[in-house]
Amino acid sequence: MCEVELSTRVYVKMMLHAIDSWSALQGLVIAGFYQANSGLRDTSINSATLRSASLIAEYQDDAVLILMDNERLTPSPGIPPLTVLHQNSNKNWVPKEKTLVMWGHWEETQRITRHLLQAKAYQRLIDFDTHLEDIRTDWTNEALNVEITRLATVANGST
Numbered sequence: 001m002c003e004v005e006l007s008t009r010v011y012v013k014m015m016l017h018a019i020d021s022w023s024a025l026q027g028l029v030i031a032g033f034y035q036a037n038s039g040l041r042d043t044s045i046n047s048a049t050l051r052s053a054s055l056i057a058e059y060q061d062d063a064v065l066i067l068m069d070n071e072r073l074t075p076s077p078g079i080p081p082l083t084v085l086h087q088n089s090n091k092n093w094v095p096k097e098k099t100l101v102m103w104g105h106w107e108e109t110q111r112i113t114r115h116l117l118q119a120k121a122y123q124r125l126i127d128f129d130t131h132l133e134d135i136r137t138d139w140t141n142e143a144l145n146v147e148i149t150r151l152a153t154v155a156n157g158s159t
């Protein structure tokens with residue numbers, strides 16, 4: 001089999017098209033892009049992330065780029081360990097005004113996240129790149145989403 005080198009833009013467009021098609025069937029939209037770096041103190045945003053987020057912003061006016069701040073990721077952070085960015089009028093990604101970022105159900109989110117971290121659920125998380133390497137993998141992470149829904153239902157007092 002011969003491999004074809006795709007430009008990053010074409011590759012990202014292909015991924016976004018596949019994800020957007022699936023999302024539309026689920027009644028969802030792609031609203032932004034998320035990045036978590038492997039280094040504890042690394043808060044840089046790589047060029048592939050910037051290109052991906054910018055491409056999303058071409059189709060979604062209020063698109064956001066969410067960056068995990070690993071240093072603030074603790075078992076019980078007082079505020080979400082995330083930086084939310086948006087594109088300004090010059091198309092640069094800048095932090096969104098903190099008063100415009102609302103975090104609903106933060107305590108519930110913390111409890112669910114703590115449970116998932118303790119269960120090492122991140123080891124079962126499949127991203128789209130992994131799916132492209134092995135199409136048998138489920139990039140929609142249905143099993144994890146079922147688990148999260150169950151945990152949220154328990155948190156809300158429903159069963």
